[in-house]
Amino acid sequence: MIHAMPLQSNCPQPVIKMLSSSSSPDIEERDSPDMDEDSGQKQETKDQAPDKGHGKYMQWQRSDSPSPERSANGGRGEPAGAARSPDRSEWALLEPAVGYHHSRDNGKEDSVSMSPPAADSAEFRPRPIEVDLSEIRSLRVTERGTLCVIIQSDGSTTSPLRFPSSAHMDSFLDMVNSVTPIVRSCKDKALYLAEEQSRPARATQGTVDTLYGFARFSERLVGTGIKLVRDFHQDPRAATLTGIGKVAEIVLNRGLEDHRPEEAIADALRQHSFELEPPRLQSTQHEGFEVVTEIRLGEKRPVARQKPLTQQEWDDAHDVEGRIPDPDALRRRIFHGGVEPQLRASVWPFLLDCERPELTTEERRAARDQRRDDYFRMKLQWASMSEKQLTRFTGLRDRRALVEKDVTRTDRGEAFFSGTSNITLLHDILVTYCMYNFDLGYVQGMSDLLSPILFVVKDEVDAFWCFVGFMERVCGNFELTQKGMEQQFSDLHALLQVYDPTFCSYLDRNESSQMSFTFRWLLVWFKRELDWPDIQRLWEVLWTGLPCSNFVLLVALAVLVQQRSTIIESELGFSAIVKHINDLSMHIDLESSLKLAETIYGQFRDGSRVPAPVLRILDLPVPPESDAGSSPPAGSVPAAAGADPSPAGGQRSHDSSVSEDERSYEIALASQYM
């Protein structure tokens, strides 16, 4: 969605304007599309000029001139708030290129360009960012008052807007405030809420309404005792129990006997607002009744991340014969720091169980030859099929057609995939995978999982077997029934329910209990949410299988809970939540999310009375007494499933008949990677 591009002094500087059709001291009057003269892109802005609405709105317009003129408001009235002081010319979009489609920066760390570069990027003009002031729900200000994200009522979330100093930010906020009054949230200091949401009456309205529900609810809880808890036990996601966090606050903090009138409960709840950690509930079944106990999570211990694994360390991890005597230590090391980019081609096959650590260099070479033979044997199975034969093999023909359609729509913005040769490799590997695992076949999303692997290992055969290793871990995501995805949604919900019951109940109340807004995160492991280097970092960490095979759920939980106050306080509903989560793409801080995920893992591990099903999601040991009647661990994938050595050693005679093909293939590969 957003083209992440570091702001350099010589790159085009966007300018910020505030526009409005109604005059106001700080806001520019908008009357003609021609006012964008200063931006040097009259034509484009005209094309994209929005309707002249009747509201006040801000526009961030990218300018191609290095030092944008700021007096170009047609000389009418005061220049816009943004343009008035010379300093403010430095206001800039962090990601100047705003477009609809997913694209990434090619100039980063370890991107290489092996194929001709992608279509001229100048052709894709960023659209101006526009924000209707009356639509602002909240502004999140971070990085010591220099970065601002604006959240609108439909969940739309702008790219971060970078300010040179907090003083600039203050004047910007003043200006916003003069049009749409904003107040700082008392629960989240980084959040400024548009007045409509923050007015006392309004602020508590939603809460109070639901609280009246809770009050009745808690009455029932008191009256009928344990009924509610039983429901909770049977279906933790039942809609009637959306308020469980709040109920816990009142009922458990005050004891079940404390029967208070609705008013008082509502009052009490109003005081106990979001920031209070409500106790967590757990129920245990005991012959006919249930006992509610409070779940305690462990202490929140910050963790540090390490530097990526170096060549030296990798070499040292091998013995003289080339074995890796302590693969677990190596995995731990990679979990904590990842791998240096140039090492990835060697390390990934090990992480993906395609190189076996107990083999010597010699044995490894032989195994690699074997894999090569196996791969080309499977490849030949489809590559040698005639058109006529395919008409009677529609299962394969249809899959091939789908793969063909999809590889041309996979990461074409990356230089590596902008040409045709690497796209052909993607195609061949995916179709061969269909032959390897015909029952699963090809499902969309797989090409996204393969592309970074091919990019890193740069060898068709290695990429294939690494992909096989990856698919071992995530094949459940691609079942036609989508059972694997459903399971992950419900596991994530169960984790959230324990970790942050208030947030969880907010989502439940807003028709989001299904967690389907995390679909893309989980399906392709944040492939669409992170930039190219970060994808590689995240995946190598997750492939270690540490500290548990479902760690991706904790990463998702970590990313999600970082949005809790934005979502709750901006009062986002179902559609707006989906939109907001989608808009996070390319704005997720990976390292801090990994840290938080690890911290959360520790809290679950060190907690007491954490429900057994939740412990199982995280591969944590279940204390014997809490083991009653819970279901088996769902959706857990074996951490180190070996790559299936498919029926070994295809017939030699067969091979000789295909050697022609193979050879030409290898030559093609060699010329590509030389």
Next chain:
Amino acid sequence: MSYAYLFKYIIIGDTGVGKSCLLLQFTDKRFQPVHDLTIGVEFGARMITIDGKQVKLQIWDTAGQEAFRSITRSYYRGAAGALLVYDITRRDTFNHLTTWLEDARQHSNSNMVIMLIGNKSDLESRRDVKREEGEAFAREHGLIFMETSAKTAANVEEAFINTAKEIYEKIQEGVFDINNEANGIKLGPQHSPAAAGGMAAGGLGGSQGGGCC
């Protein structure tokens, strides 16, 4: 900008029929054949003018792959309009319309306006589904029908705007309850008859681009 109404649209149909290209053509006025396939949902938005009123379209572009059908169903919630797209050069995408329609009817509100779209009309030489067939299907199921090309932009504006007009008419007739957001219609933040009526915008169907989401 402020709008009088916000309509939620959803675009559905088999993979590769050109849903994302249609959306991009409508919101950005360009055809970009090279882009990523859709996983989950992506968004677009644009302001149009209907009957002198600003209407913001918030458009949900879904993934067409069969395996993702269940996730797509969850996005129907609260949609006022749907564009059901097939590819005139691929008969199978036309054959699947019935399933899509069943899904749409089952998981959306009953008043949702559905527009049937035969896309890629620029590929006349490869046509596999006759225009009349599309018309017949639409007639049979009470849909509006159009053939479009995301590549040449033919009928793209019309497809989105005609759907909006139909929704707008339903509002005028009182069929849609605009106070219930589950219908996919929201009143604008500053909506008042005076404000909306006072604008110098064009008549029914007039529109300009813009409005990033």
